[in-house]
Amino acid sequence: MALAEAILVCLTERPMSGYDLAKYFDASIGFFWRASHQQIYRELGRLRERELVDSQEISQSGKPNRIVHTITDKGRTAVTGWSAKPVRMPSVKDxxxxxxxxxxxxxxxxxxxxxxxxxxxxxxxxxxxxxxxxxxxxxxxxxxxxxxxxxxxxxxxxxxxxxxxxxxxxxxxxxxxxx
Amino acid sequence: MALAEAILVCLTERPMSGYDLAKYFDASIGFFWRASHQQIYRELGRLRERELVDSQEISQSGKPNRIVHTITDKGRTAVTGWSAKPVRMPSVKDxxxxxxxxxxxxxxxxxxxxxxxxxxxxxxxxxxxxxxxxxxxxxxxxxxxxxxxxxxxxxxxxxxxxxxxxxxxxxxxxxxxxx
DNA sequence: GGCAACATGTAACTTGTTACATGATTCC
DNA sequence: GGAATCATGTAACAAGTTACATGTTGCC
Incomplete structure (x- = not known):
């Protein structure tokens, strides 16, 4: 499950909401690991459960509230651990x-x-x-x-x-x- | 679902069992569209239901029986139809x-x-x-x-x-x- | 007033992976 | 006698896709 780690990598940059992450994916890391906003939301839920991110709701007057996700120390450790593990060959599907x-x-x-x-x-x-x-x-x-x-x-x-x-x-x- | 079509393409070559197909994928078309034997068996079941292949059990003395799948005319039509439809960009995941x-x-x-x-x-x-x-x-x-x-x-x-x-x-x- | 973009998600379904299960034959 | 290969599948789960749902703000 490299999606989890790709998200954590993004969050080392700065805390982001699910929507921010989806945009960020489209414009950068998604060139190497594509993900839809639905996948990102689902994965964020799991990351929160595993305490690799800390999610805070920020109320905004007028606009719908933003949920901003921050990587935790546990999250940072997880990224380093993942980085040392062997990778697979990318899937071939054209x-x-x-x-x-x-x-x-x-x-x-x-x-x-x-x-x-x-x-x-x-x-x-x-x-x-x-x-x-x-x-x-x-x-x-x-x-x-x-x-x-x-x-x-x-x-x-x-x-x-x-x-x-x-x-x-x-x-x-x-x-x-x-x- | 290009797996269905990839299988049908293989069967235009000659009738094959699920096992044959899995081997064939590993050595040829799988370079461009990888699939595991489990996926192939599952898809063969669906192709049979949709009458795009005709599956015949062949008893073999001693060895376990082979189930040989032959492409039907309906199957050939499906391949031609598929071939004219636009394709997506291959998924990026490395x-x-x-x-x-x-x-x-x-x-x-x-x-x-x-x-x-x-x-x-x-x-x-x-x-x-x-x-x-x-x-x-x-x-x-x-x-x-x-x-x-x-x-x-x-x-x-x-x-x-x-x-x-x-x-x-x-x-x-x-x-x-x-x- | 309508449409695009912002912002967040759920539900249903399809695909892909991992592990398990069975039993025969052939080669060493 | 044991391992590898032939041959066939099931079950459970993870990942990815498509469609739906909701409400706001800002622009033309």
């Missing part, structure tokens, strides 16, 4: 690759269209990563915390570049194969 | 990237060790892919079915090469950052 594998059986016109869509998605992720890099990291003096995030981000950028090249090659090879 | 993102908070010695393990895993996948390519595809005349599989396999090979280079770069950048 329907588009299954379709490619089944090339003879599929609708190849639709398939080319789907590859184009995929290419655009990688392109927009690439732009987003580059924007974040130039905005927050380029030409700045970075501490270790920031350096870690930058290294991860640069790996993300290279990955998007690779994937764009990869799917473009696939399109060429499909053409060569006559489909 | 604990090692989360740890990299949280570099300051983690045990960096253990982290370097985990990257080394990951590198070995990619190396062994690469060898496996290359072995399959040279054994089944190199220097042969291929039909469209085989060409699709080869294109997917070559994308897999490039991906492993990219990932090896990527994690090696991360190790270098960690050294530069002093961890």
């Amino acid at each position: 329907e588009l690759l299954v379709k490619l594998y089944a090339l003879e059986t599929v609708d190849t016109k639709a398939m080319r269209e789907q590859i184009s869509v995929r290419l655009e998605q990688h392109q927009s992720k690439l732009s987003e990563f580059r924007r974040i890099k130039s905005r927050f990291y380029d030409g700045k003096d970075l501490n270790l915390n920031q350096k870690g995030k930058l290294i991860a981000l640069e790996l993300g950028i290279d990955q998007e570049l690779f994937r764009i090249a990869g799917w473009e090659t696939v399109l060429k090879k499909m053409t060569d194969a006559g489909v | 604990e090692l990237l989360v740890k990299l993102y949280a570099l300051e908070t983690v045990d960096t010695k253990a982290m370097r060790e985990q990257i080394s393990v990951r590198l070995e895993q990619h190396q062994s996948k690469l060898s496996e892919f290359r072995r399959i390519k040279s054994r089944f595809y190199d220097g042969k005349d291929l039909n469209l079915n085989q060409k699709g599989k080869l294109i997917a396999l070559e994308l897999g090979i490039d991906q492993e090469l990219f990932r090896i280079a990527g994690w090696e770069t991360v190790l270098k950048k960690m050294t530069d950052a002093g961890v």
Whole structure:
């Protein structure tokens, strides 16, 4: 259950509400471990039960109340313990690759269209990563915390570049194969 | 639910038992959509209910009986229909990237060790892919079915090469950052 | 006045993982 | 005689997805 730890890692940055966490995931750590707001709320409940976070309701006049979650010392210890444990290989699940594998059986016109869509998605992720890099990291003096995030981000950028090249090659090879 | 379709795609090749399918997944389509034997058995039950496969028990003297699943015409239609539908972006879930993102908070010695393990895993996948390519595809005349599989396999090979280079770069950048 | 975004969650369902269970055959 | 492999599954649980529910504020 790395979702728990991903949340705790975010909370080492600053205390956050479930909504803040969902936004934070979308814009950063979620590039490496995606989670929906429902998952985050459920996991926060469990983290509270295990006393890894401390949750405080803050009343706001007018607006609905915010529940702000703060990582506890027990939570910090849990993160360090987790960090030393071995990781698994990331799960492999790409329907588009299954379709490619089944090339003879599929609708190849639709398939080319789907590859184009995929290419655009990688392109927009690439732009987003580059924007974040130039905005927050380029030409700045970075501490270790920031350096870690930058290294991860640069790996993300290279990955998007690779994937764009990869799917473009696939399109060429499909053409060569006559489909 | 692409597992259903991945199974149907395998069964277009030849009728198979659940056990055969689990083996087949491990050695081919599972490179792009991993599934455990439990998932496969469960899904086969559902496919039978939906009449997309026809399941026949074959008694074997001595050995336990095999249940052989054959794709039906309805099943073939389902695959074609599925193939034209848009796909999602593959899920992103890599604990090692989360740890990299949280570099300051983690045990960096253990982290370097985990990257080394990951590198070995990619190396062994690469060898496996290359072995399959040279054994089944190199220097042969291929039909469209085989060409699709080869294109997917070559994308897999490039991906492993990219990932090896990527994690090696991360190790270098960690050294530069002093961890 | 309506719609998007803020903010929080529950419920139902599907998928994926871990552990358990059974019994035969083949190889050492 | 014991371990590995063949072959088939069930049960319990964890994780992920989709849909629903509620009420506010701020903008056009």
